[in-house]
Amino acid sequence: MAYPDKYTEIFKMGSNSTSTAEINCNVTNVKFQYSLYATTYILIFIPGLLANSAALWVLCRFISKKNKAIIFMINLSVADLAHVLSLPLRIYYYISHHWPFQRGLCLLCFYLKYLNMYASICFLTCISLQRCFFLLKPFRARDWKRRYDVGISAAIWIIVGTACLPFPILRSTDLNNNKSCFADLGYKQMNAVALVGMITVAELAGFVIPVIIIAWCTWKTTISLRQPPMAFQGISERQKALRMVFMCAAVFFICFTPYHINFIFYTMVKETIISSCPIVRIALYFHPFCLCLASLCCLLDPILYYFMASEFRDQLSRHSSSVTRSRLMSKESGSSMIG
Template sequence: MASNNTSNCSTTNVEFQYHLYATTYILIFIPGLLANSAALWILCRFSNKKNKAVIFMVNLSVADLAHVLSLPFRIYYYLSRHWPFQKALCLLCFYLKYLNMYASICFLTCISLQRCFFVLKPLRARVWKRKYDVGISAAIWIIVGTACLPFPILRSQSAPNESCFADLGYTEMNNVTLTVMIIFAELAGFVIPVVIIGWCTWKTIISLKQPAMAFQGIGERQKALRMVFMCAAVFFLCFTPYHINFIFYTMVKEKKLQSCPIVISTVYFHPFSLCLASLCCLLDPFIYYFMASEFRDQISLHGSSVIRSRLMSRESGSSMIG
């Protein structure tokens, strides 16, 4: 993909992508690893089991961690331009990138939809069971995991063993297969989620104009709106650029588009769109901390308990000495 041209355009050299990918992944790796590890630990251990969307947040954090843990391999490759490991490991890391992207899209959509649904139907929130969220999450992993398999499969051919990621080969498809794949990826992975998140945002805003109820005040609706807004912000910033470019990029790599301006702009924009998609690993923890009051409360509660235990141990030690 570096200097490998898919058309007669000789100017589509994207040598800069190696530096861009390496720099982006270096900046993401440590903060993403620490933030998502801490979030997963707190969500699993200290969050109230009845908290809204906690199961989806746990799964979102797992999806981010899966991608973050593969970043050292990506960093090594883009710095050295050499892949000394097994080709299967390369394809696994490549697969985790897209698994993270589409699992994140699904769980962000679920968080927004559940928050909005509970605001509109507050009585349903009281009878909603965790097993429903667990079942939905399991179904998402199965569907997304299966749907993302074509990404490594299509890129597993026609590339040297020392090449990986951006330099993987590309398997050409017939027109019918290409059309079906693009339509399915765009509809299921972008259009439907963006419509749902937009609808949830609008309905949650409308709900703030309705009179408060005894069991659900304006404050609860405002929390839900902040959560939905944050999900929408992460979605639009991280995933919209990639999916706008996806149609053109796939057609360029499949040699269906030959126009030089389209080829050049599409190939140049692709690395930036993938880097933006990886930023979700850094932005998702903001959903947990800044938008979920329950998460902040658990951090404060745990921090206070740690401080109290240390003070008590010091006091007991002082009394023994005295």
């Protein structure tokens, strides 16, 4: 299949990321992924920026009661906002097929993508676990301190930030070629020990363990609805917790499950461990779709805040009502002065 000159140039620019298996299987999937990435990021940017900015502002300013996983929601919103702010550069590159900025900025944007994904996974897991734990152990919830959530969040940022460093490092080859970025970055081959270690940590800590925790929280929260409610804990509180856990599970499975299923095959294709052409084509074809689904969490997470956190809705409604009353009073006072 013949490509226009600009796609041929991009393919040459990204030749360092092309494995032997891709060449042998005659994989030429460059053209569609540029339009897919550009379209997806354009659709996500404005709604994601507005929703996460508003959510972060409301969560930080209007919620004085920092329990019920509010601290984790704030950190989740920060993670989403960091990725959203890098989208204009991604959109520019996938439309123009040219990177005019510093190489370090490209690797930073590349790094923020994976930082957002794994930080979101951790904070979604923490939200599910805390809501479930507080529902099952309400007396322990009364003694829980806000600084515990702050400490856990700080630990997550440090651990996830460090664990995501290999992603840009593996793609930082051919540093003299400043025209390519993102999907066209080169790929460094790893030795067997490093490869097994990276796949194990990414799949176990970033997918398997969170899946088990979220599934357990969903199961325990569902069972709690069948038990008689306590005097200070009505059935509505349990239903709110169940909706929260279900929403976390939905975001997790929609956005992150496809990527981690395909991640093993994609990495082994890049390392030329897998050479079967059907698997090579499937892994490379679905990789862009999986990354786009992962970015979709920037739109789904604000839905989690608004529809699942009663405090968020209450404070947002109160703020809207107060603004409306202020405007009406100012209009009335202005009319009386004129009259």
